[in-house]
Amino acid sequence: MSDQTHMPAGHDLAPGDEEQHSVGERVLGYVVGLGLALILTATSFFIAGTDLVWQPSIPVALIVLAIAQMGVHLVFFLHITTGPDNTNNVLALAFGLLVVFLVVGGTVWIMSHLNQNMPPMDDFIRMHS
Amino acid sequence: MQAVPTLEALMLGKLDWSAIPFDQPIPLIAGGVVLVAILAVLIWVVVKGHLPYLWHEWITSVDHKRIGVMYILLASVMLLRGGSDAIMMRIQQAIAYQSQGYLPPEHYNQIFSAHGTIMIFFVAMPFVIGLMNLVVPLQLGVRDVAFPTLNSVGFWLTATGALLVNLSLVIGEFARTGWLAFPPLSELSYSPGVGVDYYAWSLQISGVGTLVAGINLVTTVLKLRTKGMNYLRMPMFCWTTLASNLLIVAAFPILTATLAMLLLDRYLGFHFFTNEAGGNVMMFMNLIWAWGHPEVYILVLPAFGIFSEVVSTFSGKALFGYRSMVLATMAICVISFMVWLHHFFTMGAGPDVNAIFGIASMIIAVPTGVKIYNWLFTMYGGRIRFATPMLWAVGFMVTFIIGGLTGVLVAVPPADFMLHNSMFLVAHFHNVIIGGVLFGAFAGFEYWFPKAFGFRLDERWGKLAFWFTFTGFWITFVPLYAAGMLGMTRRLQHYNVAEWRPWMIVAAIGMAVLSIGVICQIMQLVVSIRNREALRDRTGDPWDGRSLEWATSSPPPVFNFAFHPDVRGEDAYWDMKIAAQQQSLEHDVPEYQDIEMPRNSPTGFVCAFFATIMGFALIWHIWWMVILGGIGAFATFVVFAWRDHDEYVIPAAEVAAIDRVNLEERRSLVSMAGAI
Numbered sequence: 001m002s003d004q005t006h007m008p009a010g011h012d013l014a015p016g017d018e019e020q021h022s023v024g025e026r027v028l029g030y031v032v033g034l035g036l037a038l039i040l041t042a043t044s045f046f047i048a049g050t051d052l053v054w055q056p057s058i059p060v061a062l063i064v065l066a067i068a069q070m071g072v073h074l075v076f077f078l079h080i081t082t083g084p085d086n087t088n089n090v091l092a093l094a095f096g097l098l099v100v101f102l103v104v105g106g107t108v109w110i111m112s113h114l115n116q117n118m119p120p121m122d123d124f125i126r127m128h129s
Numbered sequence: 130m131q132a133v134p135t136l137e138a139l140m141l142g143k144l145d146w147s148a149i150p151f152d153q154p155i156p157l158i159a160g161g162v163v164l165v166a167i168l169a170v171l172i173w174v175v176v177k178g179h180l181p182y183l184w185h186e187w188i189t190s191v192d193h194k195r196i197g198v199m200y201i202l203l204a205s206v207m208l209l210r211g212g213s214d215a216i217m218m219r220i221q222q223a224i225a226y227q228s229q230g231y232l233p234p235e236h237y238n239q240i241f242s243a244h245g246t247i248m249i250f251f252v253a254m255p256f257v258i259g260l261m262n263l264v265v266p267l268q269l270g271v272r273d274v275a276f277p278t279l280n281s282v283g284f285w286l287t288a289t290g291a292l293l294v295n296l297s298l299v300i301g302e303f304a305r306t307g308w309l310a311f312p313p314l315s316e317l318s319y320s321p322g323v324g325v326d327y328y329a330w331s332l333q334i335s336g337v338g339t340l341v342a343g344i345n346l347v348t349t350v351l352k353l354r355t356k357g358m359n360y361l362r363m364p365m366f367c368w369t370t371l372a373s374n375l376l377i378v379a380a381f382p383i384l385t386a387t388l389a390m391l392l393l394d395r396y397l398g399f400h401f402f403t404n405e406a407g408g409n410v411m412m413f414m415n416l417i418w419a420w421g422h423p424e425v426y427i428l429v430l431p432a433f434g435i436f437s438e439v440v441s442t443f444s445g446k447a448l449f450g451y452r453s454m455v456l457a458t459m460a461i462c463v464i465s466f467m468v469w470l471h472h473f474f475t476m477g478a479g480p481d482v483n484a485i486f487g488i489a490s491m492i493i494a495v496p497t498g499v500k501i502y503n504w505l506f507t508m509y510g511g512r513i514r515f516a517t518p519m520l521w522a523v524g525f526m527v528t529f530i531i532g533g534l535t536g537v538l539v540a541v542p543p544a545d546f547m548l549h550n551s552m553f554l555v556a557h558f559h560n561v562i563i564g565g566v567l568f569g570a571f572a573g574f575e576y577w578f579p580k581a582f583g584f585r586l587d588e589r590w591g592k593l594a595f596w597f598t599f600t601g602f603w604i605t606f607v608p609l610y611a612a613g614m615l616g617m618t619r620r621l622q623h624y625n626v627a628e629w630r631p632w633m634i635v636a637a638i639g640m641a642v643l644s645i646g647v648i649c650q651i652m653q654l655v656v657s658i659r660n661r662e663a664l665r666d667r668t669g670d671p672w673d674g675r676s677l678e679w680a681t682s683s684p685p686p687v688f689n690f691a692f693h694p695d696v697r698g699e700d701a702y703w704d705m706k707i708a709a710q711q712q713s714l715e716h717d718v719p720e721y722q723d724i725e726m727p728r729n730s731p732t733g734f735v736c737a738f739f740a741t742i743m744g745f746a747l748i749w750h751i752w753w754m755v756i757l758g759g760i761g762a763f764a765t766f767v768v769f770a771w772r773d774h775d776e777y778v779i780p781a782a783e784v785a786a787i788d789r790v791n792l793e794e795r796r797s798l799v800s801m802a803g804a805i
Contacts, residue, residue: 088352098463099466106469110482111412113482
């Protein structure tokens with residue numbers, strides 16, 4: 001990062017842009033992405049309805065497939081790669097994931113704890129009747 | 130059978146003459162006076178022929194400096210509005226001992242709700258966003274923000290929100306629910322009026338504006354930096370801007386989603402936060418504070434940045450512990466997302482949850498402490514000049530430390546159980562928000578005013594303003610701590626406890642002193658504008674500054690810099706000055722080049738015009754007007770997206786003519802300093 005110079009105009013890339021690739025290469029990238037996304041989608045629908053696999057594993061399998069789907073979208077469509085100009089995008093994604101994890105995880109934890117200091121509702125109703 | 134709606138209901142929704150508060154003299158007279166004032170200004174502008182100038186140079190401007198100034202102007206006007214609310218509340222509590230005071234409860238409730246909403250969303254937010262807009266591109270050595278037209282859209286949407294809140298003064302009513310509109314009070318069954326709708330829609334619209342500004346500034350800092358300005362050479366204010374805007378981008382969608390759920394409850398009979406049908410009120414508290422706590426740091430981080438710049442400039446030293454400051458800023462940025470439960474410790478969560486969030490809240494004081502020590506060590510051994518911005522900075526350090534300490538106190542859950550919703554809490558958050566954000570905004574205002582307008586502010590009135598505000602602040606808020614310790618809860622319209630009375634009277638006196646401070650601030654502006662020739666800043670560097678905003682003229686030309694500065698270290702401009710003094714001065718004429726700048730665009734103003742119509746129509750259920758506003762805003766966007774010419778060229782000769790004047794002044798300054 002230290003001797004990377006940032007010109008205000010000219011060579012800088014907008015988020016999601018990549019270095020020049022030929023049209024063919026880029027189309028190929030999108031086609032591969034579309035193919036993978038379709039396969040993952042089809043598999044999800046298949047798994048949800050099938051009895052070929054051990055039933056309790058289905059929710060886990062769906063979560064894994066969903067995360068893989070996100071990965072495919074990020075790499076092939078949003079162009080999150082390990083390239084040198086992608087540091088910002090990767091860091092932004094990491095920050096976003098951290099915030100989502102903190103807020104969603106925190107919310108689930110807090111909301112499940114909320115009634116801890118309350119007397120059980122049954123006692124409460126009995127007390128007042 | 131459903132009744133057929135009348136023509137009036139179709140055309141005007143819930144709006145009729147009963148919306149105008151003819152029976153309440155205070156809001157009606159206040160609204161009338163403001164209306165007359167606005168009309169008078171408008172007539173003056175039109176008659177004097179200033180309208181074309183205003184339209185071309187300000188309203189449609191996409192120049193980040195102009196937009197920054199307009200943000201600060203909006204914040205200053207709203208500060209007077211929110212301040213009048215504060216004065217009314219202090220007077221009410223001073224006289225409402227065993228009596229009703231002079232404000233009826235429903236009016237008093239609107240006032241404290243409007244005070245909080247306005248001060249946070251329409252004073253603190255536009256003030257810091259305005260300063261960031263004005264300064265950050267200059268400090269980074271670039272010509273504009275990343276998305277200039279979007280910037281203008283963001284500003285005008287914020288102004289729309291402010292307009293709607295103020296409209297509620299005359300047409301209808303404002304929320305009576307407190308500044309965060311907690312359900313179930315804010316639900317339709319308990320607040321059937323339009324007050325909560327005014328609140329929610331104005332925040333939804335201005336929230337879009339804030340999010341847009343956040344995206345813009347994050348992109349600017351990450352993507353637009355001049356040659357050699359790598360991350361660890363950025364001025365501290367740019368770092369705190371980055372952190373604060375990352376928080377905006379992450380937190381404001383939570384606010385939007387939460388208010389959207391509340392609006393679904395109110396408009397379409399959903400049950401997110403109702404008492405019945407499986408709604409959960411606590412989910413609202415949880416979500417609104419998941420936004421609300423980061424919001425506090427969105428406001429205070431830029432203030433920390435301003436103090437870093439001010440302390441280092443007026444101590445004549447580089448900032449002490451620059452890297453630890455960066456680290457502390459980013460640590461606050463992340464930890465601010467891990468403490469939100471401390472706003473509702475008392476609402477039923479178990480000891481595990483309370484303890485963890487309590488500890489996290491205490492931990493956030495550590496990076497803040499690092500910053501305080503860094504400022505102190507920057508001052509240590511420096512040649513300190515107590516100009517007005519430095520006075521605000523020192524006043525901040527004293528005030529903020531005490532506010533921070535009472536904050537650590539209420540971060541202890543058992544203590545919080547005693548102090549929750551008391552006047553102690555009110556005193557605490559005013560202690561940090563006034564002492565931190567407002568003092569920071571004033572410091573930044575005094576510090577960068579010469580850069581924005583080309584002349585310095587009057588020091589005598591500035592110092593008077595500081596001392597009155599500072600003492601007024603303490604006289605107002607120490608009594609509130611005391612009253613809180615005596616068990617006084619917040620938001621009381623009247624009370625019967627004799628021990629609280631003296632404290633409320635002292636607080637009202639403090640408010641009077643604070644108001645003198647505000648008057649001094651206005652006087653300072655008037656006096657400085659009158660004496661502007663004597664106060665003129667010709668060199669562009671009135672404070673002997675250290676960062677790049679001082680390397681261009683005051684006010685900067687529209688393109689900011691004729692050449693992109695080449696940065697070789699921290700304190701870029703300071704290094705350049707030292708280098709210029711050591712080397713013999715070269716008087717060669719630089720090769721000027723054409724500069725392309727973005728063209729002005731009325732997109733922001735037109736978008737906000739339609740957003741105002743849409744917001745007003747949504748509040749009053751005038752559905753045809755909602756559709757009209759929506760179509761108008763979308764059409765504006767389409768026209769903007771299909772525009773052909775988005776830039777214009779400033780020819781090299783013109784750039785040279787503008788730049789040469791400033792270059793001469795600057796060279797004579799450097800040679801003078803060199804001679805000494």
